[in-house]
Amino acid sequence: MTLINTVSVPESTSDERAARLTEAGAAWGDRIAAKPASAQLTYRVGGAGEGSVATRITAGKHEFVVDEPAALAGDDVAASPVEFALGALISCQVVVYRLYAQALGIRVDEIDISAEGDLDVRRLFGIDESVRAGFSEVRLAVRLSGPESAEKYEELKAAVDAHCPVLDLFANPTPVVVSLSNQ
Numbered sequence: 001m002t003l004i005n006t007v008s009v010p011e012s013t014s015d016e017r018a019a020r021l022t023e024a025g026a027a028w029g030d031r032i033a034a035k036p037a038s039a040q041l042t043y044r045v046g047g048a049g050e051g052s053v054a055t056r057i058t059a060g061k062h063e064f065v066v067d068e069p070a071a072l073a074g075d076d077v078a079a080s081p082v083e084f085a086l087g088a089l090i091s092c093q094v095v096v097y098r099l100y101a102q103a104l105g106i107r108v109d110e111i112d113i114s115a116e117g118d119l120d121v122r123r124l125f126g127i128d129e130s131v132r133a134g135f136s137e138v139r140l141a142v143r144l145s146g147p148e149s150a151e152k153y154e155e156l157k158a159a160v161d162a163h164c165p166v167l168d169l170f171a172n173p174t175p176v177v178v179s180l181s182n183q
Helices: 014-034 081-104 150-163 165-171
Strands: 046-050 054-059 062-066 110-119 135-145
Touching: 014 081, 081 110, 081 135, 081 150, 081 165, 135 150, 150 165
Parallel strands: none
Antiparallel strands: 046 054, 054 062, 110 135
């Protein structure tokens, strides 16, 4: 069984995108100014095991499957957890590039981002506890097109690097609390 993401993303013009970004930024600014606590969001996502090692994830009204390739005991019906993590980083970067390009008045016609992450599986399989379980390095290649100078795009990159939530997750330690229950 192969699960393919067949979601169609609606096309939008740069004017429509600019209007949505401006409207969202203004609405959040007003909301936070009126009630600072509204800036605090909690995301809830659930998952249940399926197949060999796959997981069906439910995030609000959305559902998707995460799996592993056969070499890592999976059925290879979907991208792996670390591929989804890299995808989350890329997609957050796109959002923040769009948001800050609009805020800074920097025109970006196209955004194309690729990510690579190096992972040593010896820790995963209990072979060597001295290596890190997660990525030892992640590399992003961001390609922007548009009429702006290289300096303007560097200004934009600096703003994105300072404000991207998922980049922050990768770049900084995040406290994680794990609770276990036995039913």
